[in-house]
Amino acid sequence: MAYNFLEFEKPLAELENRIEDLRLAAGGQVDAEDEIKKLSKKADELREKIFSGLNAWQKTQVARHQDRPNTEDYIGLLTQGFTEMHGDRLFAEDPAIMGGMAWFNGFPVVIIGHNKGRTTKDRLKRNFGWPHPEGYRKALRLMKFAEKFDRPIITFIDTAGAYPGIGAEERGQSEAIARNLLVMSGLKVPVVAVVIGEGGSGGALAIGVANRVLMLEHAIYSVISPEGCASILWKDGSKAPDAAELLKLTAQDSLKLGIIDEVIKEPLGGAHRNYELAAKNIEKALKKHLSELIAMSPDELVADRYEKFRAIGSFTTPPGAKNA
Amino acid sequence: MAWFKKVKAPKAQQPEKKVKIPEGLWVKCDNCKEIVYKKEIDKNLKVCPKCDYHFRITARERLDLIADEGSLVELFPDIAPRDFLEFKDTVRYRDKLKSSQEATGLKDAIIAGEARIGGYPVTVAVLDFGFMGGSMGSVVGEKIALAAENSLEKDMPFITFSSSGGARMQEGLVSLMQMAKTSSAVARLGAKGIPFISVLTDPTFGGVSASFSSLGDIIIAEPRSLIGFAGPRVIEQTIKKQLPEGFQRAEFQLEHGQVDMIIDRKHMKETLVNTLAFFRGNAK
Numbered sequence: 191m192a193y194n195f196l197e198f199e200k201p202l203a204e205l206e207n208r209i210e211d212l213r214l215a216a217g218g219q220v221d222a223e224d225e226i227k228k229l230s231k232k233a234d235e236l237r238e239k240i241f242s243g244l245n246a247w248q249k250t251q252v253a254r255h256q257d258r259p260n261t262e263d264y265i266g267l268l269t270q271g272f273t274e275m276h277g278d279r280l281f282a283e284d285p286a287i288m289g290g291m292a293w294f295n296g297f298p299v300v301i302i303g304h305n306k307g308r309t310t311k312d313r314l315k316r317n318f319g320w321p322h323p324e325g326y327r328k329a330l331r332l333m334k335f336a337e338k339f340d341r342p343i344i345t346f347i348d349t350a351g352a353y354p355g356i357g358a359e360e361r362g363q364s365e366a367i368a369r370n371l372l373v374m375s376g377l378k379v380p381v382v383a384v385v386i387g388e389g390g391s392g393g394a395l396a397i398g399v400a401n402r403v404l405m406l407e408h409a410i411y412s413v414i415s416p417e418g419c420a421s422i423l424w425k426d427g428s429k430a431p432d433a434a435e436l437l438k439l440t441a442q443d444s445l446k447l448g449i450i451d452e453v454i455k456e457p458l459g460g461a462h463r464n465y466e467l468a469a470k471n472i473e474k475a476l477k478k479h480l481s482e483l484i485a486m487s488p489d490e491l492v493a494d495r496y497e498k499f500r501a502i503g504s505f506t507t508p509p510g511a512k513n514a
Numbered sequence: 515m516a517w518f519k520k521v522k523a524p525k526a527q528q529p530e531k532k533v534k535i536p537e538g539l540w541v542k543c544d545n546c547k548e549i550v551y552k553k554e555i556d557k558n559l560k561v562c563p564k565c566d567y568h569f570r571i572t573a574r575e576r577l578d579l580i581a582d583e584g585s586l587v588e589l590f591p592d593i594a595p596r597d598f599l600e601f602k603d604t605v606r607y608r609d610k611l612k613s614s615q616e617a618t619g620l621k622d623a624i625i626a627g628e629a630r631i632g633g634y635p636v637t638v639a640v641l642d643f644g645f646m647g648g649s650m651g652s653v654v655g656e657k658i659a660l661a662a663e664n665s666l667e668k669d670m671p672f673i674t675f676s677s678s679g680g681a682r683m684q685e686g687l688v689s690l691m692q693m694a695k696t697s698s699a700v701a702r703l704g705a706k707g708i709p710f711i712s713v714l715t716d717p718t719f720g721g722v723s724a725s726f727s728s729l730g731d732i733i734i735a736e737p738r739s740l741i742g743f744a745g746p747r748v749i750e751q752t753i754k755k756q757l758p759e760g761f762q763r764a765e766f767q768l769e770h771g772q773v774d775m776i777i778d779r780k781h782m783k784e785t786l787v788n789t790l791a792f793f794r795g796n797a798k
């Protein structure tokens with residue numbers, strides 16, 4: 191198993207490579223087996239130690255890991271009979287966001303998610319998961335479709351952000367995102383969003399106005415990328431690690447700030463080390479939240495979603511002030 | 515004022531800032547670089563008499579221009595920002611707030627109120643670019659939502675004037691969520707058939723343009739205002755090309771179908787009154 195290790199995993203990578211070498215050389219000798227066992231235990235402990243103490247920038251790297259399971263992987267692992275739907279019916283098909291009909295836990299649902307792609311060719315086709323307005327308008331079409339046929343919506347968030355380009359601006363990137371926020375707030379069906387990797391700003395939120403917002407343990411969600419923040423604050427993009435810390439962009443911080451509803455545990459070493467386990471943990475969380483939401487009436491769902499976002503904000507008002 | 519032309523002469527790299535302008539009396543136009551008597555600009559609603567460039571104005575100045583005299587009652591004036599993330603870059607957020615408050619006399623980058631425009635009662639919310647670039651954090655988000663809810667409760671049209679660089683990063687993810695909050699609030703107006711007029715002024719970007727301000731039943735822009743999702747510098751760095759002349763200006767947005775009309779400052783109030791009359795008829 192060749193993993194793509196991150197910089198801060200270096201000691202772990204060395205250890206795992208040594209184990210692998212031993213395994214190849216030993217061919218089942220008893221004393222080698224003992225050594226392998228000992229080293230494996232040490233590797234487990236080291237992995238535990240590293241991954242229980244990740245800082246914001248390290249988490250950012252895990253969230254963006256090239257092997258991290260993406261929307262397509264989770265659709266394959268979590269749902270049955272996925273049928274992809276394409277196009278915004280206005281201008282184009284934008285593969286930076288994918289979506290369609292599927293069965294989850296025996297129920298028909300609509301799934302929508304960003305997709306950064308995996309192979310080079312796929313990444314290029316999907317514009318590295320940076321959507322154009324068409325991606326958001328396709329998502330909007332699918333959400334209205336779900337509402338029309340009374341099907342819950344599951345979204346997977348994983349984008350660096352909405353694409354900053356000439357065509358995107360010409361075709362109303364702002365309007366496309368804003369429209370999604372408006373329409374999502376009034377959807378009469380359950381909506382659950384899961385931040386599976388990178389929750390990059392408005393481009394992420396545009397499919398994130400949900401009754402429940404869940405985040406994987408090492409996912410990030412931020413108003414601006416750490417690089418962008420650093421270049422504004424210090425005119426120096428290389429200070430991104432400091433910006434990541436300031437922005438409080440981890441799942442744990444988002445939970446503390448009251449913005450998300452649950453942090454979903456990842457396999458030790460990150461979701462990319464065990465796709466099936468990551469999917470299983472997401473499945474469990476989705477089942478729990480969807481079963482609660484399905485019991486609510488359409489009006490209750492809309493009110494629940496409105497109240498959820500209406501309540502977010504931190505400010506001061508003097509006691510007795512009007513309307514506060 | 516021909517002699518001033520000589521001062522501006524070499525149209526070179528950056529001598530612009532070095533031109534000495536007598537403090538207070540004269541202003542150099544950001545657009546045509548002409549030096550103009552300040553009183554003349556003030557008299558002309560802060561529009562350059564030479565080239566029609568619309569200078570940025572404060573939220574108070576804006577309200578003075580569009581609200582019927584003496585009709586404005588400010589709403590939620592006591593809501594104030596907090597440095598709840600203890601955000602500190604080169605300066606602490608709390609210090610930045612304090613200095614912005616002192617410089618502008620505002621608690622945050624917004625004034626909300628009830629007013630009459632041509633006799634029509636409205637709720638109005640105006641962003642102020644002078645307060646941390648008009649950025650939307652908890653206070654701006656909350657006051658937009660409260661103002662929209664005030665409109666809903668009292669069946670009054672809602673009018674916003676935007677002027678903002680986007681979300682306020684010093685409030686992290688909480689500021690991003692104000693996009694959802696404000697968009698949800700104006701969605702409720704739409705569901706009840708209460709009109710929402712959004713006016714985009716220079717500049718309107720990011721979290722503000724990608725939320726409530728792009729959701730007006732009518733969207734009006736001031737001439738030449740820069741309006742967009744991503745800032746021009748970010749786009750240039752991404753596509754590694756120079757942007758075409760006029761990119762993201764109000765005129766560009768009109769051409770690409772993103773705004774209903776461009777209205778200069780002189781005619782803004784009259785346009786609002788006409789629009790309100792369309793919505794409300796003679797009922798004032």
Ligand SMILES: [Zn+2]
Pocket residue numbers: 543544545546547548562563564565566567
């Ligand atoms: Zn001028």
